[in-house]
Amino acid sequence: MAADQLSATLFALADPTRRGLLARLANGDATVSELAEPYDMSLAAVSKHLKVLEGAGLISRGRAAQWRPCHLEAAPLRNISDWLEDYRRFWDRSLDSLADYLKTMPRPDDSGA
Amino acid sequence: MAADQLSATLFALADPTRRGLLARLANGDATVSELAEPYDMSLAAVSKHLKVLEGAGLISRGRAAQWRPCHLEAAPLRNISDWLEDYRRFWDRSLDSLADYLKTMPRPDDSGA
Numbered sequence: 683m684a685a686d687q688l689s690a691t692l693f694a695l696a697d698p699t700r701r702g703l704l705a706r707l708a709n710g711d712a713t714v715s716e717l718a719e720p721y722d723m724s725l726a727a728v729s730k731h732l733k734v735l736e737g738a739g740l741i742s743r744g745r746a747a748q749w750r751p752c753h754l755e756a757a758p759l760r761n762i763s764d765w766l767e768d769y770r771r772f773w774d775r776s777l778d779s780l781a782d783y784l785k786t787m788p789r790p791d792d793s794g795a
Numbered sequence: 796m797a798a799d800q801l802s803a804t805l806f807a808l809a810d811p812t813r814r815g816l817l818a819r820l821a822n823g824d825a826t827v828s829e830l831a832e833p834y835d836m837s838l839a840a841v842s843k844h845l846k847v848l849e850g851a852g853l854i855s856r857g858r859a860a861q862w863r864p865c866h867l868e869a870a871p872l873r874n875i876s877d878w879l880e881d882y883r884r885f886w887d888r889s890l891d892s893l894a895d896y897l898k899t900m901p902r903p904d905d906s907g908a
Contacts, residue, residue: 689809689811689814692808695805698801705881708881754882759879762879766872766876769867773872
């Protein structure tokens with residue numbers, strides 16, 4: 683896995699199962715068995731995905747020995763959002779172009795009356 | 796590489812060199828040699844990174860045979876931004892908590908006069 687934090691976060695999220703696990707945790711803390719329930723996957727396989735998320739700082743684990751519920755940690759997601767800000771002007775600009783184009787179209791009330 | 800588009804985009808971005816190439820393209824279209832200039836890397840290695848970005852739809856290539864400048868395509872970045880929206884409340888909430896905490900602190904003009 684890449685050494686820098688942003689790469690680790692993006693890599694951890696580049697998997698639909700791991701994004702699914704995060705989406706579940708967005709609804710509240712959950713144990714590994716609860717998280718595994720919707721997946722046709724061994725607990726070991728789910729634990730492996732959770733380790734990747736934990737390594738990227740996207741989740742933390744409770745301390746209670748057997749229970750250890752997983753908890754969503756949003757700070758790395760915020761870092762992605764901050765990184766994306768530099769590029770936002772590109773899609774905002776596309777929206778501007780669309781708006782400009784739509785302005786050249788005749789309006790419904792131009793056609794009649 | 797993962798089959799779904801969002802995973803492909805996140806995977807492509809999970810590398811500091813590829814993010815660097817995108818950052819350069821945010822300043823304008825560039826050829827492979829121009830893109831390779833700041834890197835201590837063969838043109839072949841840079842081309843390989845560009846292929847990953849192109850596969851994820853993050854760049855497109857011009858048609859002129861030898862020239863083929865690379866162009867940033869922002870749509871996949873926008874998809875990440877849309878995906879992140881579901882999580883924004885988690886860090887906005889953290890900011891709310893900080894704001895609440897700061898409200899409990901004495902204000903500078905509470906101490907004197």
